[in-house]
Amino acid sequence: MNTVSKGVLIALMSSGLALPMAAYAASDPPPTNAELMKQIDMLSKQIEQLKNQVKANEDKTTQDTKTATDTAKKASDKVDDLKRQVVRDEGKAINNWLTIGGDYRFRVDSLGGTTQPFTDVFATFANAQAALQGDFFSNPTGVSRYFGSMGMSTAAALSALSGFSSAMTGARTFDAAMAFLSNPNNRALVQGLGAFAQYTPAYKPQMDTLFTNRFGLDLHAKATEDVTVTARFLAYKIFGAQDDNAIVNGGPGGAAPFFADRVGVFDGTLGHVPSNSYLDVDRAYATWSNIGDEPIWFSVGRRPSTNGAPSNLRLDNPRPGNGGTPSILVDYAFDGMTIGYAPDIDALPGAYAKICYGRGFQSGFRDEPYPTNTVANTDMLGVAVLPIDTDPLRVWTQWNRGFNIFDAPQMYGTYFGNVGPTVDLGNIDWFGAGAMSTIKHVGVGNLNMFFDAATSITHPNHNVSSQFGFMGLMTGQFFQPEDPTSKMGWGIYTGVRYDLPTNTKLGFEYNHGSKNWITFAPAADDMWTSKVGTRGNVYExxxxxxxxxxxxxxxxxxxxxxxxxxxYDFQYTGSNDWVGAPMPMSAVAGQLMPMTPLKDAYDVYGTFEVKF
Amino acid sequence: MKKTLIATVLLAVVAVSAPTFSGTAFADETKMVGVINKITLAPDGKSAVAVLKDNKTGQDISIFIDDDLTLDKLKDHRIVEGDEIRTKYEPEGEKNHSKSFLKTAGC
Incomplete structure (x- = not known):
């Protein structure tokens, strides 16, 4: 204890001791300095003890504070950990990265139409084979009942037919076809086929009720940042059947189909033409967006190239957005890829452009030096530019080209048996443009309008299709080949839909196709044939x-x-068929044709649909 | 003539420098890509605020939207929480005013 403290202490003690000293004063003698010092020392010790106690208490408090601080920090760290865990778990939560949806549709159609008289090619050949076989088996060594005038026996006649068919398949060019038909024996056999002609007079095909089920399942997954995977599965079947025979006019053993895109189901129409209850992959593609932090994307897989705008209106679907293809030009499930760019231009809101590629047919190995597969791959390339894409106005333009167009897609169990590409007939260019608008508050509701127009220009090579009687790309009739030349056609498609506040939507559509109009839309949601490919008029x-x-x-x-x-008002034959030249429907009067020529048709339909 | 010229020059100077003295700052547009965490529509339906999580920084950015086309999409649920958006906005006071608000392009 320092001198000052001692002095203060003595003063305090003195004053404090004054009271007891007052008690002393009366009776006891005052304490001596030694006694005072003794008491001061004692008190000093007590003070020291108090100080130590205070220090101890302070230390304890500090320790407690430190403990409390440590505890608080640990609690705070734990809260942060929990927050991170919540964020992690939220990120993993399935609804943050996977979207599942789909739709179900029940549909009933009542179909009817009127045909023109024609001679069924396939049935004619079948008749000839059956008759010549019967003639042979009944008289193996005798003179042919049908070709005896040509000096043929029954065996020779049957052999000649077989040889004729075989030789036909070898004639793949216009020149080869002309040489084949110029051969006197072949010419005679062609004329002789007349005896077996399956003439079909005009009739009215009718199907009062056709019930179908369609189920679609959609998946959309955010795999990583900027990379997604989208899939759509479709099953589309006819009530009471696991095939497409009802749609294709009977299939094997039935009658000649009406249209080339409804001969059977093939790669790009799976799930869009009723067939069976298999859940087919309609779409499956991966998309990489925001490439290089720019509005650029790359997408590859089975493309969303079906049911595009403006068909979304009558299907009551949302607008396709950046995806999809204009339905007047392309409605086909292509396997392919897209590169797109959506620049931010103030004057052109929603503008984007994309380059699209698709493979329509994979040919396989091309053998050399013994070429047995002479059919090239069929590819499609397109460029789409949409300068504006907003609700009030959506404008699109597109060019696409089909390379090495095949004469028939791969199909199994059709009226014609198993068919497939046997030759490529050339290329087709398409150019299209259109506009769609949604205007709100027109009267009590909202008005949707669209107008699309397109042109098709064929570029045939010199090949012809032997399985279709030497017809070429929009050229020739059966057994009447035409030196292939370019054909140009056009089509328009327009309509309105008025949406009322009562959730009632009223729609009307019209489309027209010229004589040589051809599109690539076999997956359109129409029973008879893709309506946008009609060479004539369609009202809906x-x-x-x-x-x-x-x-x-x-x-x-x-x-x-x-x-x-x-x-449907079909003004020319061959809607949606690029093999063979169209003929005015009024001129059809029994000619040799692979398909039944339908003059007009109607489809009254009703659906109950659920989207989830 | 001289006085008129001086007055004209002074007026021009004031006009050019007026934004400098105005209450609103002359700000650059900002572009970002982010996922919508929250959408709040104003009761009168004439505006909305969307909170986006910036893909690059992870920060939450509130975007003020008052253009009819985008508001229609928000009301029709064509743009919803969880959608990835490419937006362009201008800071205006305390608000980030949307100039462009579109779903990320793709497919």
């Missing part, structure tokens, strides 16, 4: 009534009924 009106129920599974969930009528 429909009404959609959505049920006014709160969506649960997603914002776009809904259920609705659709009732519609289509009327």
């Amino acid at each position: 009106t429909y009404v959609i009534q959505e049920l006014n129920y709160k969506p649960i599974s997603s914002y776009f969930s809904k259920a609705f009924f659709r009732l519609g009528v289509q009327y």
Whole structure:
């Protein structure tokens, strides 16, 4: 204890001791300095003890504070850990990276039409084979009942037919076809086929009720940042059947199909033409977006190239967005890829452009030096530019070219048996443009309008299709080949849909195709044939009534009924068929044809659909 | 004539420098790509605020939207929480005013 403290202490003690000294004063003698010093020492010791106690308490408090601080920090760290875990778990939560949706549709169609008289090619050949075989088996060594005038026996006649068919398949060019038909024996056999002609007079095909089920399942997964995978699976079947015979006019053993895109189901129409209950892959593609932090994307796989704009209106689907193809030009599930760019241009809101490629047919190995596979791959390349894409206005332009167009897609179990590409007939260029608009508050509802136009220009090579009687790319008739020349056709497609506040939507559409119009839209949602490929006129009106129920599974969930009528006025033969030259329907009067020429047709349909 | 010229020059100087003295800052546009965490529509339906998580920084950015086309998409649920958006906005006071608000292009 220092001198000052001692002095203060003595003063305090003195004053404090003054009171007891007052008590002393009365009776005891005052304490001596030694006693005072003794008491001061004692008190000093007590003070020291108090100080130590205070220090100890302070230390304890500090320790407690430190402990409390440590505890708080640990608690805070734990909270941060928990937060990170929550964020991690949120990121892993399935609804953050996987979207599942789909749709179900029940549909009933009542179909009817009127044909023109024609001679069925396939049935004629079948008749000839059956008759010559019968003639041979009944008289193996005798003179042919049908070709005896040519000096043939029954065996020779049967052999000649077989040889004729075999030699036909070897004639793949216009010149080879002309040489084949110029051969006197072949010419005589062609004329002789007349005896077996399956003439089909005009009739009215009718199917009062056709019930179909269609189920679609959609998946969309965010795999990594900027990379997604999208898939759509489709099953589309006819009630009471696991095949497409009802649609294709009977299939094997039936009658000649009406249209080339409804001979059977093939690669790009799976799930879009009713066939069976298999869940087919309609779409499966991966997309890499924001490449280089720019609005550039690359997408590859089975493309979303079906049911594009403006068919979304009558199908009551949302607009396709950046994906999809204009339905007047392409409605086919292509396997291919896209590179796209969506620049941010203030004057052109929503603008984007893309280059698209698709393979329509994979030929396989091309053998050398013993070439047995002479059919090239069929490819499609297109460039689309959409300068504006907003609700009030969407403008599109597109060019696409089909390279090495095959004469027939691969199909099994058709009326013609198993068919497939046997030759490529050349290329086709398409140019199209259109506009769509949604204007809100027109009267009590919203008005949707569209107008699309397109042209097709063929560039035939010198090949002809032997399986189709030497017809070429939009040239020639059966057994009447034509020196291939370029053909140009055009088509328009327009319509409106008025959406009322009662969830009622009223629609009307019209499309027209010229004589030489050809498109690539076999997967269109039409029973007779893809309506946008019609060479003539098609009128369609429909009404959609959505049920006014709160969506649960997603914002776009809904259920609705659709009732519609289509009327087809076919002015030329061969709608949606690029093999052979179109003929005015009024001129069809029994000619040799592979397909049944339908003059007009109607389809009254109703659906109940659920989207989830 | 001289006085008129001086007055004209002074007026021109004031006009050019007016933005400098205005209450609103003359800000650059900012572009970002992010996922929508939250959408809040104003009760009168004339504006909305979307909170986007910036893909690059991870920061939450609030974007003020008042253009009819985008508001329609928000109301129709064609743009919803979880969608990735490419946006362009201008800071205006405390708000980041959307100039462009589109789903990420792709497919």
